[in-house]
Structure formats: structure tokens, C-alpha cells
Amino acid sequence: MIHKIAQLLKTNKARLLDGWFQKQLASETLRDDLMTNDELRAQSEELVNALTKTIHEENISQPDSSDFDEVFEILADITAQRARQGFSPRETGLFIFSLKETILDLLADLGADDEVMLFQESRKVSHLLDNFAIITFETFIKSREEVILRQTEEISDISTPVIQVWDGILALPIIGTLDSARTQVVMENLLQKIVDTGSSIAILDISGVPAVDSLVAQHLIKTVSATRLMGADCIISGIRPEIAQTIVHLGIDLTNIVTKASLASALRYAFGLQRLTVKRVETDKKAF
Amino acid sequence: MLTTLSKDTMAIMREQDVVPLRNRVKEVAVKIGMGLVNQTKLITAASELVRNMLRYGNGGDVLIEVVSKGREVGVRLTFSDRGPGIPDINLAMQDGYSTGRSLGLGLPGTKRLMNEFSIQSTVGQGTVVSIVKWKNG
Numbered sequence: 001m002i003h004k005i006a007q008l009l010k011t012n013k014a015r016l017l018d019g020w021f022q023k024q025l026a027s028e029t030l031r032d033d034l035m036t037n038d039e040l041r042a043q044s045e046e047l048v049n050a051l052t053k054t055i056h057e058e059n060i061s062q063p064d065s066s067d068f069d070e071v072f073e074i075l076a077d078i079t080a081q082r083a084r085q086g087f088s089p090r091e092t093g094l095f096i097f098s099l100k101e102t103i104l105d106l107l108a109d110l111g112a113d114d115e116v117m118l119f120q121e122s123r124k125v126s127h128l129l130d131n132f133a134i135i136t137f138e139t140f141i142k143s144r145e146e147v148i149l150r151q152t153e154e155i156s157d158i159s160t161p162v163i164q165v166w167d168g169i170l171a172l173p174i175i176g177t178l179d180s181a182r183t184q185v186v187m188e189n190l191l192q193k194i195v196d197t198g199s200s201i202a203i204l205d206i207s208g209v210p211a212v213d214s215l216v217a218q219h220l221i222k223t224v225s226a227t228r229l230m231g232a233d234c235i236i237s238g239i240r241p242e243i244a245q246t247i248v249h250l251g252i253d254l255t256n257i258v259t260k261a262s263l264a265s266a267l268r269y270a271f272g273l274q275r276l277t278v279k280r281v282e283t284d285k286k287a288f
Numbered sequence: 289m290l291t292t293l294s295k296d297t298m299a300i301m302r303e304q305d306v307v308p309l310r311n312r313v314k315e316v317a318v319k320i321g322m323g324l325v326n327q328t329k330l331i332t333a334a335s336e337l338v339r340n341m342l343r344y345g346n347g348g349d350v351l352i353e354v355v356s357k358g359r360e361v362g363v364r365l366t367f368s369d370r371g372p373g374i375p376d377i378n379l380a381m382q383d384g385y386s387t388g389r390s391l392g393l394g395l396p397g398t399k400r401l402m403n404e405f406s407i408q409s410t411v412g413q414g415t416v417v418s419i420v421k422w423k424n425g
Contacts, residue, residue: 214394218391245325245329249329250336251383251400252391
């Protein structure tokens, strides 16, 4: 009789673990390149131990019971680790589904004489293990999302470099879309760098900005105003012909801001403000 | 008589949807051979309207169509949201008027950038803005 399924799992723990492990080894989705068999065995053992320890006849039909917290935690750990190691969602999902299969096999082996009971107990096990699988999916996606979030932050950090092109002259090439969050980062980096280097001219290069709409323009104007409050002049360079036409039609007023078509002409203008000239030196050819 | 040659819808829910929409609009514009200046105008207008939609209308849908009228080919974009609507469209179409502390150029600027522009809004039900940019317009 198998109406005490929890008891059955506890007494057949070794057999269950062995069966599950063999099933995973035989599976096509086994990734022994990402994880050694010993590690896999340890993971499987940990989960089976926790499951057989916490399960009893009452909570088996309450998959959300807090009794399973320990199992959930172990599952979440294993899944997060797998997501980092580069397992596919399928491989991660099959980890838990193969456990379900093994338990169902075990049930069928030990209780084949009573079909009604077998069906009822199988349903309970199914329900419980499906809930585990859902937790696996959730954790897996969450781990991936964390990776994406971190990358987004990294991108916004590396995509706003402030370069000192000359003594007292800073250049800030802006690449991509300038939204509110990005403007904040750009402005902070620029203003800090102005203080650090004691620069008096900042060049904002928007060659890499695909479209300048009124919001981007507003952000640019704000950045320029903040720079001026710090006592530095601000030049916007890299205004392409199509962008210039669009800005005019939109009705954005940039007349109070010095704008240049290219970074080179902005730099020349900045040199003028600094009273610097660039000269080609007449050299003696023999020197080279 | 306006004929629709192809259509595509995109749902806009978050600020992250703005860039994919712009890229999609650009793709369509490039496909019909629109010049760089008109492309930029169209993308900028799309960007304005989609930002409005996100900011005031809690997102909505954008219909991207390739349309033709006679020998002209162009792109029509229809932005529909289920936001609070605009009580006074004439006021909203004025340069420099904004309820959101922005430059107030989005709607009037878009109208200047486009060949055709229409706006319908019902308070409490939402706003629909439709714009057309001809390939050689």
C-alpha cells in the first residue's frame, strides 16, 4: 500500500536519490562540461535530503506551505547558480522534472496493485513538484534579469566618459538616446570632472545621438545651464544637417548656446577662448 | 484617397519601448527609400508623441503603416492611448504650453515636422494622434 507516500519517500530515500541521479546522467541534457558529476550528485542529494526531511502526509497537498521553505531555498540557490553558469532554461527545468519522474516511477513500482490510490498519490506528487518547477523558473528568470540590470548600469557608466582633451577643456561624447536617467549621469560626471580638473570649457558632442527631440533638447539645455553655473562655458558639437533642420522645425531655441557642426570646430573655438593657436611648425626635413 | 500597403502595431508600456519603436519606424522609412532628413523628422516626431503617450496617457498602442496616395508613398503613424484626454486641444497645440514642465513643443513641433497631422481627444477616454510623412514631402 502506498497511502503513506511521505513515509514511502523517507524509507526509499537512497533508492530515490540513486534513481534520480542515474536518470540525470542518462539524460541528453546532462552538461558535464558545466558541472562535474560529483557536484550534481551533491546538489541532488541536498535537495532530496531536504525534501524527505520536510515532507509529511499533511503538507504534501499544500505546495505553498512554509514547511517547504528549506526546499525552496535550496532550489533557488541551485537555480541561481545554474543561471550564472550558463545552463539553458530547459536544462534547469528538466532537473526538477526528472525528480518528479523518478518519484512517479518509484510510486508505480511499489504500488502498482492499487490503481486508484496510485492515481491520487501521483496527483499530489505532481502538484507539489510542479510548484517546485515554477519556483525554479521564477528564480532562473530573476537571476537573468539581475544580469541584464547590472549590464544596463554598466552601459550607462561606460557610455558617458568625460575626456580631458586639453588643459582646461573637457569633451563629453554622448552616444545613444539621452533620457532623464542618462542625463543625470552625464551631468553628474561632467560637473564633477569640471571641479576635479578645474576646466573652464566643456564640449558636449552629440554626433552619436540618433534623434534630438524636445526632451533631449531640454536635457541638453539643462546640462548647459548647470555647467554655466559652475563657471564653465559649454559648447554643443556634432549637430548633423538633418538634426539641425529637425530642431528648427520643432521650434527649439538653442540660440543662447554655442553650437558647432563638428568636434574639431568646437575644439578650435575652445582654443580661441583660451587664446591658444595651433601652428604647423616649419621643420627641418633632416630631423625626421 | 489613402491606401494602406502594410501595417504593424507596437504596444508601448514603458520608457524602454521608445527605442525599439524608433528603430522600427526607421526601418520602415528606410524600406520605402525616405531621405535622411525626412527620416530624422519622422523619427523625432514619433519620439515626441510616444513620450507624450507614456507621460500623460500611461502608454498605448502605435500603428505603423506604409501608405500611398497617388504617386506618393509615405509612413503613417497612429498613436492611441486610453489616458485622461486633452481638455483644450487648441491650448495644447500652442508653442510653449505644457502641463508637465517640459518645453511645450511636442505637439506643435510635431505638426510642423509632418505633412499631415490630426488629433482627436475625449476627456476621460483617451487621445489619438495620427501623423503622415511623405517620402518626398
